[in-house]
Amino acid sequence: MASQTFLHPDEIRTLFSTAMSRMYRSEVPQYGTLMELVADVNAATLAEDGALRETLTRHDELARLSVERHGAIRLGTAKELFDIRRVFAVMGMFPVGYYDLSVAGVPVHSTAFRPIDDASLRRNPFRVFTSLLRLELIEDEALRAEAARILAGRRIFTVRALELVARSEMLGGLTPDEAQEFVAEALETFRWHAKATVSLGTYEKLHDAHRLIADVVSFKGPHINHLTPRTLDIDAVQAGMPARGITPKAVIEGPPRRNCAILLRQTSFKALEESIEFRAENGDDRDGTHTARFGEIEQRGIALTPKGRRLYDTLLSDARSDVRVGQSGANAGDYQSQLAARFRAFPDEWSELRAQGLAYFRYSATEHGLAARQRKRLPASVDELVQAGFLRFDPIVYEDFLPVSAAGIFQSNLGTDEQQNYGERSNRIEFERALGAPVQDELALYAATEKRSLDLALAQLGDPHL
């Protein structure tokens, strides 16, 4: 069978994320410094917390601790989004979730391309937060038309990369040699270009409309704008950045520090100002600078049910209306303490989170339960099985993103730490049309994982329900 000679998409993703990490570290030395800080903090945390070390070892996570968890790009056209979906599919990454950032003053909407099944997530969880510029949000009609014209003329993929994508689609995969070549070709799309495709004058006009528009339209391709490793203690990394010459954003996005980590906490260092050679045009041959690239860290917790997510959204929005963080990070300390105070209303014990239906868990039959099943009929309800120690439950990790947090990461790297609050508005249908496929519903994925684990565990315990 031909398929036996194909390299598994998870392996291709690992080749890709490794190549991206190497490229980004050489392009942005400060990112290498952040990686070192993260490694030091993780080592210190593990040395202090034996239980955590044991859990990570049990789940086979220690070896991959320092592997990047995500990166981000910003695309300019529907066609680019359509093709990037095909490129990521070769690596086992599929669009999950829809994020409308325009409501937070960022003219994009986004999805995350990520592995979906448990085994793939365990092998390599690398994902790419992918945004599509919404040109229709540029008010100046002439500028909008010019931006569209510039974008229509660029090709962000190499010819060979698209050939290999088509080959993979037709035959069902790539051989190891083809996969190597594919990764090298795909990497070209994410590379930094110190040479802009527009003059400084055009760049400035785009920049005045929105900094992000200039970032997307002025360059040959969608340079990767950050990579994000996982930390075991995000507060320690945030606090440790200045001593290593890194300027962190003002506040950590997401929930406050807790015993039972929920969803996702993130922080980043500010984007760097980099020299750009602009195109000489109509006597304009000035050079300039652009800020786009930064480094981020993340710490993930349990996935919340719709009920849990509603509570999270309410508490977050309350804290944000209590204290507004200003442009230069003023009030950051007050915000963090207000956030912690508000979140006291969010149960902070696993058993409570489960009992109140606030979070998703992975169930498994315990040794004790399997042995008991041989001797007697087990109790009928899940709660009773849990109580008796026959059924155990572990948190399902949140693998997605948070729109308010993402907006905060964007804002901080567009030069302001100001928090903007939002109302609801979305253009998902248009996004999916450009993508050429629906995005998967992340909550449905967690619910299905929980249900599968519970069905299996109950079957192993002799289906006491029946």
Ligand code: OOG
């Ligand atoms: C993406 C910002 C969002 C995250 O982790 O929430 C993001 C960008 O700046 O392009 O990466």
Ligand code: NI
């Ligand atoms: Ni990010």
